[in-house]
Amino acid sequence: MLTIKNLHVSVDGKPILNGIDLNINAGEVHAIMGPNGSGKSTLANVLAGREHYQVTAGSVAYKGLDLLDMEPEIRAREGVFLAFQYPVEIPGVTNLYLLKASVNAIRKHNHVDELNAVEFLKLIKEKVALVEMHEDFLYRPINEGFSGGEKKRNEILQMLLLQPTLSILDETDSGLDIDALKIVAKGVNTVRGDARAMLVVTHYQRLLDYIVPDVVHVLHNGAIVRSGDKSLALELEREGYGWIEARAAAQP
Amino acid sequence: MNPTTEPYLTQYQARADTLPGRRVNWLQAQRRAGLARFTQVGFPTQRDEDWRYTTVKPITVKKFHGLNAAAESAEFAESAEHADLQAALDAMQIKGLQSHRLVFVDGVFAAQWSHSQSALGVPSEGVTVAPLAQVLEQNPHWIEQAFGSVKPDKAHGFTALNNAYSQDGVVVLLAENARPTTPVEMLFVSCAPNGCAQPRNIIIAGAASKVQLIERYVSVNGKPARDKNSAAACTFTNSSTEIVVGETAEVDYYLVQTQSQAAYHVCGVWARQARGSRFSCRTITLGGALVRNDLGVELAGEQAHCDMFGLYHLSGAQHVDNHTTMLHCAENCSSREWYKGVLEQRSRAVFHGRIKVAPGAQKTNAAQTNNNLLLSAHAEIDSKPQLEIYADDVQCSHGATVGQLDADALFYLRARGLDEAAAGEMLRVAFVNDVLNQIAIDELKQTLETMLAARLTGNRLSSHP
Ligand SMILES: Nc1ncnc2c1ncn2[C@@H]1O[C@H](COP(=O)(O)OP(=O)(O)OP(=O)(O)O)[C@@H](O)[C@H]1O
Ligand SMILES: [Mg+2]
Numbered sequence: 128m129l130t131i132k133n134l135h136v137s138v139d140g141k142p143i144l145n146g147i148d149l150n151i152n153a154g155e156v157h158a159i160m161g162p163n164g165s166g167k168s169t170l171a172n173v174l175a176g177r178e179h180y181q182v183t184a185g186s187v188a189y190k191g192l193d194l195l196d197m198e199p200e201i202r203a204r205e206g207v208f209l210a211f212q213y214p215v216e217i218p219g220v221t222n223l224y225l226l227k228a229s230v231n232a233i234r235k236h237n238h239v240d241e242l243n244a245v246e247f248l249k250l251i252k253e254k255v256a257l258v259e260m261h262e263d264f265l266y267r268p269i270n271e272g273f274s275g276g277e278k279k280r281n282e283i284l285q286m287l288l289l290q291p292t293l294s295i296l297d298e299t300d301s302g303l304d305i306d307a308l309k310i311v312a313k314g315v316n317t318v319r320g321d322a323r324a325m326l327v328v329t330h331y332q333r334l335l336d337y338i339v340p341d342v343v344h345v346l347h348n349g350a351i352v353r354s355g356d357k358s359l360a361l362e363l364e365r366e367g368y369g370w371i372e373a374r375a376a377a378q379p
Numbered sequence: 380m381n382p383t384t385e386p387y388l389t390q391y392q393a394r395a396d397t398l399p400g401r402r403v404n405w406l407q408a409q410r411r412a413g414l415a416r417f418t419q420v421g422f423p424t425q426r427d428e429d430w431r432y433t434t435v436k437p438i439t440v441k442k443f444h445g446l447n448a449a450a451e452s453a454e455f456a457e458s459a460e461h462a463d464l465q466a467a468l469d470a471m472q473i474k475g476l477q478s479h480r481l482v483f484v485d486g487v488f489a490a491q492w493s494h495s496q497s498a499l500g501v502p503s504e505g506v507t508v509a510p511l512a513q514v515l516e517q518n519p520h521w522i523e524q525a526f527g528s529v530k531p532d533k534a535h536g537f538t539a540l541n542n543a544y545s546q547d548g549v550v551v552l553l554a555e556n557a558r559p560t561t562p563v564e565m566l567f568v569s570c571a572p573n574g575c576a577q578p579r580n581i582i583i584a585g586a587a588s589k590v591q592l593i594e595r596y597v598s599v600n601g602k603p604a605r606d607k608n609s610a611a612a613c614t615f616t617n618s619s620t621e622i623v624v625g626e627t628a629e630v631d632y633y634l635v636q637t638q639s640q641a642a643y644h645v646c647g648v649w650a651r652q653a654r655g656s657r658f659s660c661r662t663i664t665l666g667g668a669l670v671r672n673d674l675g676v677e678l679a680g681e682q683a684h685c686d687m688f689g690l691y692h693l694s695g696a697q698h699v700d701n702h703t704t705m706l707h708c709a710e711n712c713s714s715r716e717w718y719k720g721v722l723e724q725r726s727r728a729v730f731h732g733r734i735k736v737a738p739g740a741q742k743t744n745a746a747q748t749n750n751n752l753l754l755s756a757h758a759e760i761d762s763k764p765q766l767e768i769y770a771d772d773v774q775c776s777h778g779a780t781v782g783q784l785d786a787d788a789l790f791y792l793r794a795r796g797l798d799e800a801a802a803g804e805m806l807r808v809a810f811v812n813d814v815l816n817q818i819a820i821d822e823l824k825q826t827l828e829t830m831l832a833a834r835l836t837g838n839r840l841s842s843h844p
Binding site: 199269 | 785787788790794801
């Protein structure tokens with residue numbers, strides 16, 4: 128579903144991703160771990176189409192399409208979803224208003240009839256119940272004044288509503304208490320399926336107890352330095368990232 | 380001889396005998412004082428500190444005729460053609476709003492489009508609404524004390540001119556404890572090409588009264604039957620409103636400026652607040668080629684509170700200058716000022732917010748914010764706070780921002796499937812929404828929301844120069 132080849136990315140002339148190769152098949156969940164500043168969010172944002180980043184080499188194919196050639200909104204409409212590490216506060220626009228605009232933009236793109244207000248409300252209320260949010264949050268400005276955990280839950284609400292083909296979760300577990308983590312994981316697991324894939328960025332193997340990954344990658348200095356099954360996450364939890372530094376130092 | 384003031388002085392001589400209230404001595408004294416001051420100071424220039432960023436040349440070089448225009452449009456209003464004006468006014472209604480409504484066309488009272496719950500000048504629910512000219516002829520003592528008492532003495536030339544020249548406007552009197560259930564709407568229509576109107580309004584809110592006031596300025600193309608496809612008429616309005624807010628009274632006042640892009644408006648609004656009163660002043664400016672608003676509030680009694688909100692959305696070559704003065708003269712008063720603007724194309728806005736805390740006005744709490752969204756590299760904003768604090772136990776804050784649309788927010792919306800235009804539109808609407816949400820009259824809020832949404836969408840921009 129997603130094939131990243133030799134992806135190089137810089138910001139303001141500074142190289143951040145240095146040749147990423149990654150292949151995710153339909154039905155798979157991949158986890159990306161790695162120290163702060165290693166480039167995890169950069170990768171997530173480049174996949175979602177953030178313009179600030181310059182792709183200097185490499186390619187990304189998504190469902191056979193050239194992902195890097197698509198506008199961010201087209202990616203979203205084609206089923207790419209990024210749950211932001213830092214969801215943006217937008218005063219003056221209610222959650223509900225955005226969600227309806229979003230659902231209908233995607234439906235229109237896919238030649239499906241747009242939902243009217245009643246149909247939409249019914250749908251969104253189901254999803255709100257799934258993430259155990261209070262319905263009041265629908266009528267509040269997007270993320271404004273939400274706690275860290277509430278923002279993350281709001282991202283998952285959007286994911287549940289949009290039913291993306293490729294979900295990229297950037298540290299959605301950070302800042303969640305244990306109950307919230309379970310709720311979020313439950314939500315995430317409902318969108319798993321044979322036709323869907325997921326890229327989960329996290330610092331904690333704890334999340335992976337609930338969202339069990341098929342593959343775990345370690346990102347360091349903008350490159351994937353190791354991949355393995357879910358036991359790799361346990362190893363990282365035990366040993367930290369020191370061994371990567373050591374290996375990097377040992378290499379000429 | 381000053382070439383810019385001369386035509387106004389000559390016209391004044393010619394019409395002095397036709398002005399209402401000729402036998403009212405106190406009024407005549409005020410007219411003479413206004414005339415003397417206007418003769419002395421003339422129109423302001425950019426050498427005046429208060430006019431540094433705004434030139435009034437576009438107004439002073441033109442020949443506006445007050446008298447003829449007014450007479451003609453009165454005639455027009457009565458003529459068969461007025462069906463067109465009627466239709467245009469209907470289209471400009473605030474949908475669904477029930478109000479005491481007084482309409483003036485080019486400064487002349489238009490009785491046929493005005494209505495009140497009772498006859499004009501007769502109280503209903505403790506409120507009396509009447510045209511100023513009628514009050515000056517029949518009951519000048521109603522307003523003798525208040526008239527001219529709120530305006531600043533050292534007023535600029537426009538205000539002085541209005542003092543001398545004004546002939547009609549709205550009088551609103553609220554008895555003690557009066558709480559009318561419908562707002563009072565003052566609608567000023569500019570119509571005749573090169574017409575000049577100088578409305579003068581006075582609102583006296585008795586103790587513990589509560590009222591909502593809407594002062595609206597609109598344009599209608601004059602003589603539609605004669606020249607249908609003509610561009611909007613160039614008009615000049617020089618208005619003046621005084622508001623006396625009695626003890627613990629609550630006055631909710633809206634100034635709504637949606638004139639054509641060929642209209643000039645110099646507007647003064649002055650309020651004095653007695654103890655424990657609340658005054659909210661919300662200025663929405665969408666129209667006008669050149670608009671200057673002088674808004675002055677004097678917190679004269681203890682524990683008074685003033686909210687002064689403003690919203691401007693400008694495009695083309697519009698120029699809007701909001702000059703606010705918040706005078707804290709008594710203890711324990713608070714004021715909150717919040718102006719927001721969206722500037723497109725070559726438009727220009729000025730915000731000058733003066734806060735003065737007089738000696739003895741302890742425990743003053745005054746906050747001022749001005750946020751601007753600049754959507755074009757050619758748009759310009761000059762935002763300037765001016766704080767003069769002569770008391771020591773005071774909390775004053777001010778802040779101004781000038782920015783473009785937030786790139787993070789734009790990306791967030793696009794990542795949810797909205798295209799760039801829709802995302803931008805949503806953010807522009809969001810920017811103005813928090814001020815719009817302060818509008819307590821639902822019908823007005825909805826009308827303005829619709830108007831703004833239409834203006835803030837891409838469609839309008841493409842059809843605009
Ligand atoms: N806009 C930017 N301008 C300059 N440097 C940037 C920018 N965005 C990212 N970087 C740099 O790129 C590197 C990678 O950042 P990124 O956010 O991708 O890291 P991360 O792996 O997500 O870290 P964390 O675990 O802390 O979230 C960092 O050194 C960061 O400072
Ligand atoms: Mg990150």
